[in-house]
Amino acid sequence: MGQPGARRDARLAPHPVTDHPHPQKERATVSTPTTTAIIDLDLPGPTISRHVYGHFAEHLGRCIYGGFWVGEDSDIPNERGLRSDVVDALRAIRIPNLRWPGGCFADDYHWRDGIGPRDQRPRMVNSHWGDVVEDNSFGTHEFMDLCEMLGADPYISGNVGSGTVQEMSEWVEYLTRGDDSPMAALRRANGRYEPWKVPFWGLGNEAWGCGGNMRVETFSALARQYATYARNHGGNELYRIAAGADTADYHWTETLMRSFGDLAADPAAPVAPFQALSLHYYTMSGDWADKGSATEFTVDEWYTTLARAHRMHELLTRHSTVMDRYDPHRKVGLVVDEWGTWWNVEPGTNPGFLYQQNTLRDALVASVHFDAFHAHADRVVMTNIAQTVNVLQAMILTDPDSGALVLTPTYHVFEMNTGHHDADALAVHLRDVPTLTAAGRELPLVSASASTTGDTALISLSNLDAESGRTVLLDLRGRHVIGHSARILGAEGLGAHNTPDRPSDVAPRAHDGVRPSERGLEVDLPAHSYVTVALELA
Incomplete structure (x- = not known):
């Protein structure tokens, strides 16, 4: 990851004509064409925080520069250097929070380099992502201005890796003291x-x-120290989030939970020194050496990807079980602040810029994740998809030549789900669900979640x-x-996606298939479809 490569602008990939072979796969025998979803509309559960629909913006590729930030002299319409159509599109999906400046970049970032007159800010090498020079023209004031435009809460990831306790403490003071x-x-x-106002503060990243490259015992002590001085x-009350586990590292979670002491003794006692742990998990069809193509994939790779996305249910259950041993009242939050698909970069783009297209498959990866987050709403307080613009599983792609903006299929899942924000979760009991085996895991072929607010519900x-279709x-x-x-x-196609020439190939429309x-x-x-049903209730 982040190795230097040919420095070329990332382009929006053209629409390919993809042939999908039908590989051998294990399918369960389906005895009925109908799946039943039992929902008790009068039994609301825990609230699904709107912050589950959070986002992530790192100094990586064209996420900040050319994505959010175009500069005040750009021909692209902007307000104080921030691209107006990007801001408008994110406001339309009610973006609740934005994580910045990383990611790996955060533990190389020194905040004082990003304040003051832009032409006097020092430069640095972004060694993690593309080995390019960062001029720090987008810094603290620009980020906070962006959050105010979006109506989003800032989530700042502080530097533990190469920073100091004093540096982090002074950044908090700079931002929040009056x-x-x-x-x-x-x-x-x-x-x-x-x-x-800065509600969310990250204590390091990965x-x-x-x-x-710390052992968890070392980091646990550091997290307590840094949290004390943040x-x-x-x-302004900070919600401090300690850098948590990678995927299934339950030992990391358990060690951090032990650092809280006895949380069971007094259910009303405040949680200190930090209030939450993070979790990172990425979905791909291959491995880290060859993650798979974003647009050219087989039916087998389709199922492998979705089976790995469905693994989020297992990860949340197991990490929550570890946390429950030390925190039975569930006062400590779990924050999945990096998740999403990670594919091979688009051909001809800088391998360190992590630019990839976004298809219908990515949209269903997102919907499966949200079903898992909703099911664990009593523990999962926030998540952040990676990343918002032009990087990994982005909401928005921008063309560096034409300036065109494209909304991805994943963006539309976020928009269709806004009714779940701060709604009360409803349990969904599924019966007669067809399954298959992919990547060594059983994959249910129907996924669902529901919530209610007042006299409405969203499924x-x-x-x-x-x-195959399903009723x-x-x-x-x-x-x-x-x-x-x-x-x-x-x-129609599994690899369907949107481009400047065809911006609505994958876009929501009214569905008349409800009786x-x-x-x-x-x-x-x-x-291969995603449907939301809105109910009016008496």
Whole structure:
């Protein structure tokens, strides 16, 4: 990762004509064409935090420069250097928070290099991502301005790997203190009089890897120390998030949980010194040496990818079980602040820029993840997809030549799910779900979740079957349904995606395949599709 390569601008990949062979696969015998989803509309569960729909922006490739930031002199419409159409598109999906400046970049980043007049800021080498020179023209003030435009809460990832306790402590003071302290005075000298609100603070990133290659015992002690000096100033209260495990490293989670002491003794006692742990997990069809193509893939690779995405259910269950041993009242949050697909970069682009296309397959990876996050709403307090613009599983792709903006299929899943923000989760009990075996794992071919707010409910349904449609009977109990509407995201080809020339090949539309039944509603799910059903309740 991050090796130097030919420095070329990432292009939006053209629409390929892909032939999908039909490999051998293990399929369970399907005894009925209908799957039943039992939902008790009158039994709301834990709240699904809107922050589960969070985002991530790193100084990587064209995410910041050419994505969010075009500069005040750009011909592309912008407000104070921030690209207007990107801001508008993200506001439309109610982006709740944005993580910055990394990622691996965060533990090389020294915040004082990114304040003051832009033409006087020192330069640095971004050794992790493309080996390019970073001019620090996008720094603290620009990021906070972006968050205010988006209406999003900032989530800042502090430097533990190469920074100091004092450096992090002073950054918090610079951002959030309102009196005449030294850092508050420096902020005012740089043009911002009032302090900002910063709710989320990361204590390092991937401390087991690019954030220091530490053993968890070492990092656990450091996290306690850094958290102590990342202070609350005035009315700003930090929610401190310690760099947590990679995938299935349950020992890392257990060691961090031990550092809290006895959380079971007093359920009302505040959690300190930090309030949450993170978890990182990426989905691919291959391995780290050859992750697979974003657009050219077989049906076998389709199922392998979705089976690995479905693994998120297992990871959340097991990490939560470890956390429950030390925190039975679930006061400590779990933050999945890096997740999503990771493919080989598009041909001809800088391998360190991690630019990839985004297909219908990526959209269903997202929907499966959200079903897992909703099911664990009592522990999962926030997640951040990697990344927002032009990097990995992006919401938005921008063309460096034409300036065109493309909304990806993943963007549309986020938009279709806005009704789940801060809603109460509803348990969905699925029956007669077809399965297959892929990547050594059993993959249910129907995935679902639901939530309710007041007199409305939203049900999300995914058909992961590449070849066959399915009917889902919504067995709706406990409340009277007086109205419904549905939308569908789908396409003819598995590798369908959007480009500047064809921006709406994968876009939501009204779905008329919903019918009343004795027990609720019947919903048609075409092959490889995603459907949301909105209910009006009495």
